[in-house]
Structures are given as structure tokens and as C-alpha cells.
Amino acid sequence: MVPIVLQNPYRSGNDLWLKGNLHAHTTRSDGTSEPEAVIAAYEGQGYDFLAITDHDLLVSPDAYQGQTSIVLIPGVEVSARGPHILHIGAKAVIEPDADRQRVIDAINASGGLAILNHPNFERHFNHFPQELMESLEGAVGVEVYNGLVERYSGAALASDRWDRLLSKEKWLWGFGTDDLHRPEDIAVAWIVVQAETRTADAILDGIRRGRFYASTGVTINEVIVNERTVTIHTEDAQRIRFITGWGGVIRSTVKDRTASWTVPDVPDLLERLKYVRIECYGEGGLAAWTQPIRMVLSEG
Ligand SMILES: [Zn+2]
Ligand SMILES: [Zn+2]
Structure with a gap:
């Protein structure tokens, strides 16, 4: 890994x-x-x-x-x-x-x-x-x-x-x-x-x-990182997407107001992923966008 x-x-x-x-x-x-x-x-x-x-x-x-x-x-x-x-x-x-x-x-x-x-x-x-x-x-x-x-x-x-x-x-x-x-x-x-x-x-x-x-209407309660897993809790999202680098690739879509995603062990990981950000969609096309969570090489 x-x-x-x-x-x-x-x-x-x-x-x-x-x-x-x-x-x-x-x-x-x-x-x-x-x-x-x-x-x-x-x-x-x-x-x-x-x-x-x-x-x-x-x-x-x-x-x-x-x-x-x-x-x-x-x-x-x-x-x-x-x-x-x-x-x-x-x-x-x-x-x-x-x-x-x-x-x-x-x-x-x-x-x-x-x-x-x-x-x-x-x-x-x-x-x-x-x-x-x-x-x-x-x-x-x-x-x-x-x-x-x-x-x-x-x-x-x-x-x-x-x-x-x-x-x-x-x-x-x-x-x-x-x-x-x-x-x-x-x-x-x-x-x-x-x-x-x-x-x-x-x-x-x-x-x-x-x-x-x-946001245009969706409320985010918390964004938590635990090792390689990102978890988001929202108040009112109906669909959550995890998006990474290599040009905005959607890595996961979850139909819920809470979702997690774990960074996979892909070749050239840092080059291909670079970051993950989360889009949360709610009623009538309302949305919220988290900031990018950067991926960097850990020391040692
Ligand atoms: Zn203006
Ligand atoms: Zn202007």
C-alpha cells in the first residue's frame, strides 16, 4: 500500500x-x-x-x-x-x-x-x-x-x-x-x-x-478522516458523491445522508487521485460541496 x-x-x-x-x-x-x-x-x-x-x-x-x-x-x-x-x-x-x-x-x-x-x-x-x-x-x-x-x-x-x-x-x-x-x-x-x-x-x-x-441548500454536519477513510454526515442529502483528481472522477455514489469512502490502493495513486472532495445532493437539485481533502505521502 x-x-x-x-x-x-x-x-x-x-x-x-x-x-x-x-x-x-x-x-x-x-x-x-x-x-x-x-x-x-x-x-x-x-x-x-x-x-x-x-x-x-x-x-x-x-x-x-x-x-x-x-x-x-x-x-x-x-x-x-x-x-x-x-x-x-x-x-x-x-x-x-x-x-x-x-x-x-x-x-x-x-x-x-x-x-x-x-x-x-x-x-x-x-x-x-x-x-x-x-x-x-x-x-x-x-x-x-x-x-x-x-x-x-x-x-x-x-x-x-x-x-x-x-x-x-x-x-x-x-x-x-x-x-x-x-x-x-x-x-x-x-x-x-x-x-x-x-x-x-x-x-x-x-x-x-x-x-x-x-451550499445551495444542503447542510453538512461533519467531515471525518480516519486513516484512509473519509466519512461525511449531512442533515438532508439524498445522494453523496466522492470525486477525485485525474480530472474529476466520480469514485463512489451513495444514496443516503451519510457516506464513507476508503482510498483504494491503485497504481500511481497520488498521481491519479491527488484529492477527494464530496458533493452532496438534496431535494430539488440543491447541493453542497466540501473542500478537497489532499492526499500526500506520509513521512517514514
Ligand atoms: Zn459581483
Ligand atoms: Zn463579477
Whole structure:
């Protein structure tokens, strides 16, 4: 057997699971609602955190945090002169340089998180060219589901792009967001983050470590790794799939809300599998996506 270790980003224990949206627009750019109304709408939906991310413009949470119980995280959508990149944990607007590597470098230098947006957006399904995504270094993740694209050209789902990246060892975490522009865009897709406390710092730390999943409606309770076996417990999945590298191969499908999968001892295991991630499907096509669990050679 090839000696491997599965790197599970999730923790067992007493963490909170906090629900949030990191992509929303207001009247400060091309959204239709004032920031106060957007914040109130997410609070009304029971969200724990929200980032308002207007185009190349920072709406500081300072003016609004005192009036809401939802945790506001500062953000910007870097938009002009190239494919869009979310800047989460923003302290200031990053210059939208046509060289997107410079944008990501500037975001990282300021302590923020960079997320590549809606890869399959637009009529050519190619808002974010694959080769460009593969060449960029330092982004924390990619939008695997962007709710706004449901009512625009292209595909809201980008798990195809994600598997291509992961198979080339571009370790990006997968995000679900609303990209809200109008009131009806709310609660299409979100993330749920494991965090010790309900604070912006703890949420951002959980995101950076991949302790979260993306969802359009399915709830995950736990992801456990025991040696070579991965087990997932969900609240309401009806079908669970285990997907690995070598281009997004479905290794197992289980019709249940709990499932396990054990890494087989195949030739060239690390080359062929590289990672396992889990897709959970529920009622009416709702879904949840775990982060990839990497496989690495164990020492000794
Ligand atoms: Zn965008
Ligand atoms: Zn947007």
C-alpha cells in the first residue's frame, strides 16, 4: 500500500458553523438596494456574516456594524480591466491592474483574501480563462457556484473548472456566493464556516484554512478522516458523491445522508487521485460541496 496521509481541513469539536455570503452589491455600484437594506435582508435570513463587495469601491462596515447583529466583513470586487476577483478582508481598494497577478499580490500584501469569480459567466462561458486561473498564484479560492449567473449567460456552477485546477495541484478552496444585485438574488448560494467565535477574524481564519463548505441548500454536519477513510454526515442529502483528481472522477455514489469512502490502493495513486472532495445532493437539485481533502505521502 502506498503510505499516504489525508489532509482534512475540517475539525471535530465545538466549533460554531457560521453561514455567510461574501459577494453582494448595493446602490454604491450596480446593485438596486442601499447597503442598510442589503444588510437587513441577510440578517432577516438568519445569516451570521456578510461582505458587501461593490465594484472597485469599498463600502466600509464601520458605518453599519453598530446597527446590525450580522458580522460585516469588508470587501471589494476588483472588476475593471480583467476577470473579476473578490478582495475579502479589504482595508482599502486595490488598483484594478490588468495584470491580475499584481492584484492578487496586492490583496495578499494587505492581509486580505483573493477569490476568483464566476469562471463560467458570459455567453462564451469563459469569464475567467482556465489558463489564466492556472497561472495565477496566491488566490485562496474560486467561486464554484455564483447565484447571479443563474439569471445571466453562462453557468452558475463551475465545479468543472475547479476539478481541472485541483487536478493540476492548484489548491483553491471552493466558494458559493449570491453575487446579489437585486433582492431576489438572496440566499441562492452561500458558505458555512467552522469558527471558534462569531467574529470577522475567526471567520476569515476558518476560510483561509478551508474549514468551510459551499451550499445551495444542503447542510453538512461533519467531515471525518480516519486513516484512509473519509466519512461525511449531512442533515438532508439524498445522494453523496466522492470525486477525485485525474480530472474529476466520480469514485463512489451513495444514496443516503451519510457516506464513507476508503482510498483504494491503485497504481500511481497520488498521481491519479491527488484529492477527494464530496458533493452532496438534496431535494430539488440543491447541493453542497466540501473542500478537497489532499492526499500526500506520509513521512517514514
Ligand atoms: Zn463579477
Ligand atoms: Zn459581483
